[in-house]
Amino acid sequence: METLTRKQKIFNFPVVKIVLALLTFMAVVIIGQQIAVKLLALTPLEKDYRNLLKGLFVSFLCILSYILFFKKYDKRAITEFSAKGLAKNLTIGILIGFVLQSFTILVMYLNGNYNVVNINPVSFILIPFAIMFTVAIIEEILVRGIIFRIVEEKLGSYISLTISSLLFGVFHLVNPHGTIISGICITTAGFMLGAAFIYSRNLWFPIALHFAWNFTQSGIFGAITSGNEKTSSLLEAKIQGPEFITGGEFGPEGSIQAIVFCALGTILLLVLSQKQNKIIPPYWKK
Numbered sequence: 001m002e003t004l005t006r007k008q009k010i011f012n013f014p015v016v017k018i019v020l021a022l023l024t025f026m027a028v029v030i031i032g033q034q035i036a037v038k039l040l041a042l043t044p045l046e047k048d049y050r051n052l053l054k055g056l057f058v059s060f061l062c063i064l065s066y067i068l069f070f071k072k073y074d075k076r077a078i079t080e081f082s083a084k085g086l087a088k089n090l091t092i093g094i095l096i097g098f099v100l101q102s103f104t105i106l107v108m109y110l111n112g113n114y115n116v117v118n119i120n121p122v123s124f125i126l127i128p129f130a131i132m133f134t135v136a137i138i139e140e141i142l143v144r145g146i147i148f149r150i151v152e153e154k155l156g157s158y159i160s161l162t163i164s165s166l167l168f169g170v171f172h173l174v175n176p177h178g179t180i181i182s183g184i185c186i187t188t189a190g191f192m193l194g195a196a197f198i199y200s201r202n203l204w205f206p207i208a209l210h211f212a213w214n215f216t217q218s219g220i221f222g223a224i225t226s227g228n229e230k231t232s233s234l235l236e237a238k239i240q241g242p243e244f245i246t247g248g249e250f251g252p253e254g255s256i257q258a259i260v261f262c263a264l265g266t267i268l269l270l271v272l273s274q275k276q277n278k279i280i281p282p283y284w285k286k
Contacts, residue, residue: 014150017073021146024069025062029138032061048126055130059137066141080145080203089204093196097212100261105221107257113241114221124232128219131231136211143168143190144197144206156282157198157273165190175227181244182227182254188262189213189253195269198278217252224251 010016036054043050067078108114143164152160169187172178196206218225222233227250239246247254273279 011073014154018146018150021069021073021150022142025065025141025146028061028065029058032058048123052126052130055134059134062134062137062141066145079201080149082202085200085202086204089200089202090208093205093208093210094212096196096265097209097214098216100265101213101216101221101252103261104252104255104258105217105223108239108241108246108252108255111241111245113239113246115238116235117238118236120232120234120236122234125215125219125234126232128215128231128233132211132214132219132225135214136207139168140193140197140203140207140210143171144194145203148194148197152280154283156285157279159282161191161194161198164194168193172226175250177227177249177254179243179248179250179254181256181259182247182250185253185255185259185262186226188259188266192262192266192269195266195273199269199273199276201278213253221252223247224249226251226253 011020033054036057040050040053045053063081067081070076071078105114147167148160148164151163155163165187168190169183172186173183193206193210196209197203199205214225217223218231218233220234222230222235222237223239224230224247239252243254244256246252247258252258270279
């Protein structure tokens with residue numbers, strides 16, 4: 001009986017739980033992508049549609065694996081992916097992400113650093129849609145669903161928010177053309193996405209916000225996202241000017257104004273969460 005209790009304690013230790021969850025989740029993502037590529041290669045579909053379906057398939061596997069893993073591991077209902085309030089969480093998240101990114105681009109436009117040179121067919125948004133939808137789900141499950149949520153159970157909302165946001169920023173520093181400013185911005189965005197989870201207690205909200213932020217940046221306004229290669233987009237634009245406003249080769253989310261807008265979003269969500277008693281204290285204050 002003692003051995004069983006000791007094993008239970010080991011498996012319930014936050015670091016062990018996080019490591020096992022991350023390993024399981026990443027294995028599902030990698031294997032799922034390989035399966036999707038091989039199956040879709042057998043179809044006569046065009047590349048854009050294959051990428052869209054691959055993104056949807058991998059996203060479905062990500063959510064399913066998260067639900068099954070923690071339902072078995074924690075022996076609980078997975079409320080983070082509850083359908084209750086789904087439309088509201090998706091709508092508000094997409095709206096916030098779109099507005100904040102649009103303001104970021106607007107600052108560039110008003111400063112003469114952003115000029116539209118061409119408007120492409122709507123079909124051009126398929127690739128960025130598929131990429132950003134999948135990226136949002138994978139990163140939010142990894143950082144907010146696994147790391148933030150498990151650490152929060154012991155150390156409380158604010159400490160967990162700080163740890164997960166710093167990790168989020170560090171993860172993106174390995175992206176091409178990363179700078180100190182871009183690292184600060186991604187870290188601030190991590191605080192905003194974590195605050196979105198605290199406020200909603202649902203992963204759909206930060207996923208929608210994350211997706212809209214990235215998709216608006218690359219799929220609509222035609223800018224680079226996180227230093228990665230530029231994708232096709234609705235608007236083709238010429239972006240030039242000071243790096244602290246344009247983000248340089250990292251993209252607009254590496255700009256000063258992006259940091260400001262993400263910080264404002266974070267403050268608003270945390271104030272609302274505090275008023276509604278959604279902040280969890282660390283275990284020594286419970």
